[in-house]
Amino acid sequence: MNTISYDVIVVGAGHAGIEAALAASRMGCSVLLMTMDIAAIGRMSCNPAIGGTAKGNLVREIDALGGEMAKIADVTGIQFRMLNKSKGPAVWSPRAQNDREGYSAEARRRVEAQESLHIMQDMVTEVLATDGHISGVDTGTGTRIACKALVVSSGTFLNGVMHTGLKKSIGGRFNEPPAVGLTASLEKLGFVSARLKTGTPPRVDRRSIDFSKVEEQPGDPDPQPFSFQTKEVTRNQVSCFLTYTNKDTHALLRTGFDESPMFTGLIKGIGPRYCPSIEDKIVRFADKERHQIFLEPEGRDTDVIYVNGFSTSLPANVQYEAMKTVPGLENVEMLRPGYAVEYDFFPPHQVKLTLETHLVKGLFFAGQINGTSGYEEAAGQGLVAGINAAIGVRGGDPLVLKRSEAYIGVLIDDLVNKGTSEPYRMFTSRAEYRLMLRQDNADRRLMEYGYRFGLIPADVHGSMRKKEERIRTLSEYVSRKSVPPSAVNSYLESIGSTPLNENEKLSQLLKRQDVRLSELLRLEFFTTDSLPLDAANQKDVVEQVEIETKYEGYIVRQQEEIERFDKYEAMEIPEGFDFQRVKSLSTEAVEKLTKVAPSSIGQASRISGVSPADISVLMVYLHG
């Protein structure tokens, strides 16, 4: 009998799976995307939003690398905001509310339109490996499919159990069955699994909300798209609404505590501290009299409202009664209760920085299976896993993004070296080189990779190079130009900045807090000067030059740090290196190093339990 065969199989068609499948097929592989429900491709399981602090940066990076998330989000966005706009550019983060159904449909459309990418609705029950190499999968319908690489991005479906009150049902998502058999199969191959928990709030009917009692939160007047390839966002935006819980709400919620699967110990998995359930919040912060509730529309053409901030696994009737105490929700109709879901994950020290597993060559893990939370974190991993699966099949150097070049690098490096005990979410504070990893320069950081892998079209890459050239030209002008007082003093006075007494370098002037390059360049002195106009007329070029000039001192310092950091990253540790051979290492270090199997000295230094002395010893040994 002929078995079906693909270069790459991707298990799970969520945000990680989509990116993995699209990237691998675009890189020339034959790809099979397996999902338990074709209608659920790209489904937003939780809040109908993409981006947010640090997460928005991830989306921009995915886009620069040639991923799909940003484009889908741009097409299906119903409200766009740039968060942290009042702060420095390094922490600006784009966020959008999205049309839940629209997002899924758009994702599916794109996956279906991709050549050499097949979709199959089936469940993988067995992962097959021969001599430490992946060889294929068996499915629930009894089919055996061969492959050269396998990406498992199964989300919350591995032995998923959902809880609402003391009622327990198996499944990975509302009304969707769990994936059974895969965990056991992976364990048979030697992998170790553990349990995590996450939750989601109830959904309510828009028509039952009294909007006179809630606060409107509109989108930005000038919405910025996620993708470097989207010219602009033109469609009308919709608003979200803010309201608050109160003492009555908390009192009502407490009546359900004896039926809480969390407090009664029914749930064993560890949930995310940054996304606690409402019952968790009122217990841990008992003196807080109110909590924010965001009412987020799930789309333009639907009445479903997502009650953000009210994640809960209390009994459905308690959820309902408690919501009714919240201003604006007095007559609320609950469409479906919130729930908590427990699922298997595989502690991520079991994967390399390429996301390939240590145990089985050609087997990759991406997304929640690695202990992360969030669509963006999943998509970033999916993209890296898909690229590296394709490289594994077709040959070439794998993609490992450094902490100094991408949040995706920080994400995977953290997972592999530190592990995680709760669903891992990205924050800007996790990135030590935060000032460099901005959303505005993701193209400059990463598009070169995307182009090299064939995921970024030549014309897009070409305009990035052109932009880079213009930035250089304008930067030179800015650092060279000396500005007389007469040219800028009326502008400086208009923004309340001290006027000049003598000529000053434009670059120096720009370091002032409120001085904007875009505004300066509009002054007559500059427009009539030898200003490189084709650069000065590009908003994104001016923005880059302004940021790099304004924060030069800090950026230069970070760059120096990065150079030092890169030196250690470049010191390779050979694959399969036996740390026990190095007798001068501490016992703890040998154990941790063996477990994580770092690929560089830099990586080794970030593993907890490995001391600077251990690193010195290792460096000396490896040079020997």
Added chain:
Amino acid sequence: MYLRLKDNDTIAAIATPLGEGGISVIRISGAAAFDVADRVFVGKGSLSESPSHSAHFGRAVDASGKYVDEVVAVTFRAPNSYTCENVVELSCHGGYLVTQKLLQVILDAGARAAEPGEFTKRAFLNGRLDLSQAEAVADLIHSQSEAAYRSSMRQLSGDLSREIKAIRDELLNLASLLELELDFSEEDVVFANRIALDDRMSDAVAALEKLLLTYEVGRVYREGVRVTIAGKPNAGKSSLLNSILGEGRAIVSDKPGTTRDTITESISIGGVLFRFTDTAGLRETADEIEREGVERAEKEAEKGDVVLLVADYGEKYYNGTIAEYARLSDICAKVGVKFVRVWNKIDLYPAEAPRIAAEGREFYVSALKGDGIDFLKNGLKELALGKEVNESTVVVTNSRHRDALARSKRSLGLALDTLRSRKSGEFVALDLRAGLNALGEITGEITTDDVLNNIFSKFCIGK
């Protein structure tokens, strides 16, 4: 533990065995070795402009220009040195105190205290040592790190550790407040205002400053106090020294100029080691030689911590001052040496009694009878330690600890500058994080997780 990535910086350490040897060598290695050495070394020209493998005689001085020791500097330009980096080796007169002092001055000039085995490591990594030495070098680094760690931990007393931890906790709180505003701006939590942040950061800087000052006290306990005895021949310098020591070590006679060479004697007063140097008395045969004696005292004074100017009370009684030594107190003030007058031979003036005057800077004694010597001893101890120091005061004694505290303080200074220039929190956080990392080197690790853990435990986060 997070590795401090620092293999490009300039390091310094004492390269010869510790102890009272003839000559001690301090090695400085790294790209900036010449710049650092030039800040310390005063000779005929700058070391930066000298060729490789050249030796230069000169003086080592501290940041204020105060003399530390006579030194010979030997230059090695990269890659022709032990570490294959720029290296300057300073040979000084040896002895524990001088060598430690010189090292401190070099660290203050911009070098970092080398980790155990770090020179060897650099030598190795730069290809200086051959492959077969790998294991040996690795073992060396391991054992030296262990030893240094243990000694450093021993010196980290419970009180000190608690105090550093308190500062670190406060910085962690500040970092959390900054990060809260950056990562959780959408949350319903109260963000810190800039004035409060400024106040709290300034308090932390002050607390670090206080700890750093105690290093000086620690140094006094560890290294002792150098006291130079100056004064005219026959003012009773040797008698005074004998009286302090309580035995007749110095040769005493009533003829002026009996002390022919510099005499150094040590005694412990209240746990502090005092090392007295009696400037060589010169036979007073001509004004010229007298002048030379004064000059010599002036030169010697710079090397000490305290100068005791001993004079016959008669000088005060009849002249009110000692004209020849007027410049000495000015010199002491300039180089930061404490200046104390001792009026001796009060037994000849029945109206005078042993006492302390001028806020502990003047003593009335009789070396011959031993009157007022206890006042003097106590006074010296107080002068060295400061009045407020008592047994329970937390004292920083380890130079590695001091180095980390100083770097932390520097980083916080930068963070404060940024804060005051109204820049966004992520810029402030940059240096605040560096300050935390420096403290983390003393108390243990600092990771991002600490900050996030702190945020999650203190603030209700999560939509």
